[in-house]
Amino acid sequence: MFSKILIANRGEIACRVAATARRLGVKTVAVYSDADAHAKHVMACDEAVHVGGSAPKDSYLQWQRIIDAAKATGAQAIHPGYGFLSENEDFAQACADNGLVFIGPPASAIKDMGLKAESKRLMESAKVPLVPGYHGTDQTPELLHKEADRIGYPVLIKASAGGGGKGMRAVDKSADFMAALESCKREAINSFGDDAVLIEKYVQRPRHIEIQVFGDTHGNCVYLFERDCSVQRRHQKVLEEAPAPGMPESIRQQMGEAAVAAARAVNYVGAGTVEFIVEQPGGYDKPEEMKFYFMEMNTRLQVEHPVTEAITGQDLVEWQLRVASGEPLPLEQDDLMIEGHAIEARICAENPDNNFLPATGTLHVYRKPPHSAFEIDVVRVDDGVREGDAISPFYDSMIAKLIVWGETREEALAKLDEALAATHIAGLQTNVQFLRHVLATPSFAEAKLDTALIQREADRLFKQDPLGQPMAVAAAVAQTLVAERAGETHDPFSRRDGFRSHGVASRRMDFDYRGEPVIAKLRYLDDGLSLKVGEADAAPLAFTALPGGAIDVRYGADRQVVQVYPLGEVEHVFGTRGAAAITELDVLSHAGESGAEGGRLTAPMPGKVVSFAVKAGDKVSKGQPLAVMEAMKMEHTIAAPQDGVVEELLFVPGDQVMDGDELLRLVAAAG
Numbered sequence: 108m109f110s111k112i113l114i115a116n117r118g119e120i121a122c123r124v125a126a127t128a129r130r131l132g133v134k135t136v137a138v139y140s141d142a143d144a145h146a147k148h149v150m151a152c153d154e155a156v157h158v159g160g161s162a163p164k165d166s167y168l169q170w171q172r173i174i175d176a177a178k179a180t181g182a183q184a185i186h187p188g189y190g191f192l193s194e195n196e197d198f199a200q201a202c203a204d205n206g207l208v209f210i211g212p213p214a215s216a217i218k219d220m221g222l223k224a225e226s227k228r229l230m231e232s233a234k235v236p237l238v239p240g241y242h243g244t245d246q247t248p249e250l251l252h253k254e255a256d257r258i259g260y261p262v263l264i265k266a267s268a269g270g271g272g273k274g275m276r277a278v279d280k281s282a283d284f285m286a287a288l289e290s291c292k293r294e295a296i297n298s299f300g301d302d303a304v305l306i307e308k309y310v311q312r313p314r315h316i317e318i319q320v321f322g323d324t325h326g327n328c329v330y331l332f333e334r335d336c337s338v339q340r341r342h343q344k345v346l347e348e349a350p351a352p353g354m355p356e357s358i359r360q361q362m363g364e365a366a367v368a369a370a371r372a373v374n375y376v377g378a379g380t381v382e383f384i385v386e387q388p389g390g391y392d393k394p395e396e397m398k399f400y401f402m403e404m405n406t407r408l409q410v411e412h413p414v415t416e417a418i419t420g421q422d423l424v425e426w427q428l429r430v431a432s433g434e435p436l437p438l439e440q441d442d443l444m445i446e447g448h449a450i451e452a453r454i455c456a457e458n459p460d461n462n463f464l465p466a467t468g469t470l471h472v473y474r475k476p477p478h479s480a481f482e483i484d485v486v487r488v489d490d491g492v493r494e495g496d497a498i499s500p501f502y503d504s505m506i507a508k509l510i511v512w513g514e515t516r517e518e519a520l521a522k523l524d525e526a527l528a529a530t531h532i533a534g535l536q537t538n539v540q541f542l543r544h545v546l547a548t549p550s551f552a553e554a555k556l557d558t559a560l561i562q563r564e565a566d567r568l569f570k571q572d573p574l575g576q577p578m579a580v581a582a583a584v585a586q587t588l589v590a591e592r593a594g595e596t597h598d599p600f601s602r603r604d605g606f607r608s609h610g611v612a613s614r615r616m617d618f619d620y621r622g623e624p625v626i627a628k629l630r631y632l633d634d635g636l637s638l639k640v641g642e643a644d645a646a647p648l649a650f651t652a653l654p655g656g657a658i659d660v661r662y663g664a665d666r667q668v669v670q671v672y673p674l675g676e677v678e679h680v681f682g683t684r685g686a687a688a689i690t691e692l693d694v695l696s697h698a699g700e701s702g703a704e705g706g707r708l709t710a711p712m713p714g715k716v717v718s719f720a721v722k723a724g725d726k727v728s729k730g731q732p733l734a735v736m737e738a739m740k741m742e743h744t745i746a747a748p749q750d751g752v753v754e755e756l757l758f759v760p761g762d763q764v765m766d767g768d769e770l771l772r773l774v775a776a777a778g
């Protein structure tokens with residue numbers, strides 16, 4: 108076994124690899140970019156080397172610096188994680204040339220599987236079943252068009268060098284082919300620097316089922332069963348589970364053996380995944396009629412590997428380290444067994460209701476369900492961030508992976524929903540509630556899986572509000588009252604918005620809920636509280652503050668145990684049934700423009716300071732542009748929230764700032 112390895116990655120996967128290394132007594136070296144100077148993965152390792160600027164091309168893709176870092180720290184091997192350099196044959200070769208072990212397959216296997224078209228030609232000779240299609244070298248547009256006509260529509264045009272769901276175009280009819288080909292080639296050249304394409308029959312209602320394989324340097328190769336990754340958005344995985352629901356034992360074995368044949372055809376060593384697209388000609392109820400076709404091989408550890416670990420009881424990173432250090436595979440095929448069922452949910456910073464637009468920001472609140480980290484357990488959370496960290500525009504939007512295990516699929520599903528309900532994130536948009544909606548769909552619950560599940564169930568998935576406006580308001584009111592009592596600053600009636608009419612104590616609170624104004628009227632009656640929300644009838648409100656900050660809210664006939672996190676004017680309410688953000692409007696004061704908090708002028712998002720339009724001592728008036736920031740490739744002007752004098756600039760142009768950082772000190776004008 109190695110005594111020290113370098114981890115050429117960041118985020119959860121770098122932390123994941125470090126955890127296993129630590130357990131095995133292997134020292135670890137992290138590499139990091141400017142943006143990651145204080146990242147969790149840096150703290151998770153024994154040593155850390157700075158390798159450059161925040162953009163991946165300036166740091167995590169700078170392979171010469173990474174190799175130099177490994178040599179300088181005395182690391183014997185490099186774990187590439189996934190993404191970045193993990194499937195870069197030149198990097199794998201450079202490791203070997205520098206006397207370092209690349210923890211992954213030989214460079215030749217990466218090359219053989221690197222291009223989808225070439226790998227298909229290879230698989231054809233290894234007798235692995237392929238999707239009907241064209242994967243030849245002749246790229247004449249007319250020939251490609253003829254091939255598409257021959258295959259029959261719909262077809263899928265794929266960039267041979269593509270990945271991550273990019274560079275694919277579905278074509279429904281012959282007349283649309285040429286335009287789709289052009290646009291696919293354009294995206295391919297921009298994203299992958301290579302515009303070769305292949306054409307496949309577009310399988311209807313397919314499942315994505317992949318096989319985990321493992322090879323060693325002694326000629327052994329096994330499969331660790333399958334993962335079903337059919338639940339996708341934009342051809343990217345959202346939920347992954349193992350084993351695949353309804354998988355007949357004979358098909359499992361055929362697919363496993365086909366995957367091993369694929370791996371053997373390229374002399375595979377280490378962890379790899381063979382992805383298959385699976386046709387369901389007999390529908391969901393006749394899985395024995397499933398037909399599987401090779402799609403591609405990913406020559407690395409995959410994001411969703413923990414579900415395989417959960418059902419096999421094996422630590423795949425440990426296997427990787429053992430194999431890379433020359434040991435044989437820890438187990439033979441017959442020793443491997445499936446136990447129970449595991450599901451992984453990818454928690455991402457994104458807005459599902461806005462076409463899954465990635466979001467950035469600070470994890471002001473990040474609370475996880477009771478869990479283990481990076482090891483097999485009933486509830487496991489793998490992440491690379493802590494509360495207070497930012498999700499920056501430089502890297503991908505995945506915040507965490509939540510993995511649960513149960514004896515059965517139903518049990519795993521119920522536990523996953525419970526764990527998602529206990530995952531409280533505020534400060535940026537996430538897909539946590541969306542994931543709960545997916546679990547609740549009849550399609551997912553009944554395992555009617557295919558890659559169109561999300562589109563098919565759209566009505567149940569988007570713009571949902573299971574908590575509901577009355578409970579959201581009741582929770583926000585309860586939170587306000589609990590906070591006031593805890594503060595013991597004054598009795599509620601002394602607040603400026605408390606008033607008495609006809610001898611009854613009343614109080615009005617104004618909210619904005621999902622873009623609509625809502626007025627809440629609270630009455631203090633002899634026998635308790637009565638709350639009227641909007642135009643609805645008033646109903647009794649009662650609540651109990653529980654230890655740990657939760658509040659048991661009873662409003663009318665409804666009851667929820669909620670956790671409410673106030674961030675500025677926004678109350679983030681997390682209930683057992685769902686979550687909501689509700690904004691309390693202070694009708695008596697006039698809230699400043701975005702970016703202003705009292706007299707503080709703060710960055711509204713993480714980004715870079717481009718320029719200041721003012722200097723210390725300048726008098727400014729409300730609305731005047733003060734600074735320009737750049738975030739997510741766009742410029743944003745920060746304006747003065749009020750009249751005042753600039754006392755001090757706190758950054759210089761070019762500085763990277765976090766969401767909420769004070770940019771300059773503004774002293775409000777007197778009066």
Ligand code: ADP
Pocket residue numbers: 238263265269270271272273307308309310311313315339342343382384402403558
């Ligand atoms: P990537 O390299 O981006 O992962 P893949 O070839 O693995 O590309 O395909 C990604 C996804 O696109 C699959 O998981 C599946 O949902 C869909 N897909 C790929 N090929 C087909 C096909 N022939 N028919 C239908 N869907 C497909």
Ligand code: ADP
Pocket residue numbers: 628629630637638639645646
């Ligand atoms: P008004 O403007 O007359 O106060 P509201 O819109 O506040 O009317 O309320 C409409 C009706 O609901 C009135 O009869 C009022 O007394 C009653 N109401 C308002 N808030 C509450 C409350 N929290 N509990 C019970 N009744 C309420």
Ligand code: MG
Pocket residue numbers: 271382403
């Ligand atoms: Mg793929």
